[in-house]
Amino acid sequence: MIPFVDLKAQYTGIKDEVNKAIQGILDTCQFTLGSEVAAFENEFADYCQAQHGIGVNTGTSALHLALLAAGIGPNDEVITVPFTFVATVAAIYYTGAKPVFVDIDPRTFTIDVKSIEAAITDKTKAILPVHLYGQPADMDPILEIAKKYNLIVIEDAAQAHGAEYKGKRVGSIGDMGCFSFYPGKNLGAYGEGGMVVTDNAEYTRTIRMLRDWGAEQKYHHVLKGYNFRLEGIQGAVLRVKLRHLEAWTEARRTVAVYYNELLSGSGVPTPKEMSYARHVYHIYAIRTKQRSQWQQVLQAKGIQTGIHYPIPVHLLPAYADLGYIRGDFPHSEQAADEVLSLPMFPELTRAQCEDVCEAIRMIEENEITV
Structure with a gap:
């Protein structure tokens, strides 16, 4: 796992x-x-x-x-x-x-x-x-x-x-x-x-x-x-x-480099670190229109994932009183439908990243049915 x-x-x-x-x-x-x-x-x-x-x-x-x-x-x-x-x-x-x-900028969220x-x-x-x-x-x-x-x-x-x-x-x-x-x-x-x-x-x-x-x-x-x-x-x-935060942050950034490298050319949209930014990768979120199927397949292969966040706040029942409707913030709504968060923590190894990305590539290349 x-x-x-x-x-x-x-x-x-x-x-x-x-x-x-x-x-x-x-x-x-x-x-x-x-x-x-x-x-x-x-x-x-x-x-x-x-x-x-x-x-x-x-x-x-x-x-x-x-x-x-x-x-x-x-x-x-x-x-x-x-x-x-x-x-x-x-x-x-x-x-x-x-x-x-x-709305959000779709490149950066x-x-x-x-x-x-x-x-x-x-x-x-x-x-x-x-x-x-x-x-x-x-x-x-x-x-x-x-x-x-x-x-x-x-x-x-x-x-x-x-x-x-x-x-x-x-x-x-x-x-x-x-x-x-x-x-x-x-x-x-x-x-x-x-x-x-x-x-x-x-x-x-x-x-x-x-x-x-x-x-x-x-x-x-x-x-x-x-x-x-x-x-x-x-x-x-x-x-x-x-006292350990900077070392952990650099480890997270290294994990992100592994993911970027291993998913390069796969067609899977990966996070973009802006030129002005030092991204600290609390979450490493990819995007797919088949999120629920991908998540199920990855879970079956022993890979846990998350979704941050599946419903934008303006569409939550608790905030219906604000009067917003679907279509008001299309980039937020599309992100909510597509983001899938991959394992991310400082102790994650390159071998584990390879296993995650190999499974994603097999799904993307239709070697695993979703």
């Missing part, structure tokens, strides 16, 4: 470091926030080339609190994409604001910057680009539009730890950047976690209060806040894993 993700293999390589870090939390009993979380906030912010990091309980909470800190609320509009995980859109809803969608300006109204307050699959969105045009219309830019970097746009780390390019540390992410906790990074001291102060019941000091509640604190164990584990 070739797994889609192998967290056990990762743990095996850092077991002693992780166990020591967890034991440290058990010894100090700093189970919520605490010194390990504070240290991780500083280290991850520095890694992202940002001045401040605020740890929270999930990537969704990071988006939610970043929007609130930016002053987003009822009757406001936030521009984003429908081809993303639902949390991107849910976080906008949590503030009372309205998500306004624009990220926001089509040429479509943004037409979606702006007098209610628009922010642009929320998603660095999907580990590929940065084209940020310069986004920042130019934001400056022209006085909009906030909040990066959804949940899948893009360490990705770069023109040499600058994502998360530090807009006004704020939001990360998820869900276990399967490139930098994953042993549970849930998230972070906002920013250079803005006032946003930092607001988010720190909002994550801890709106309190600037214990029992002194300045804002109506939330219980979104990052746990001490997660901070300790993430500090260990951050």
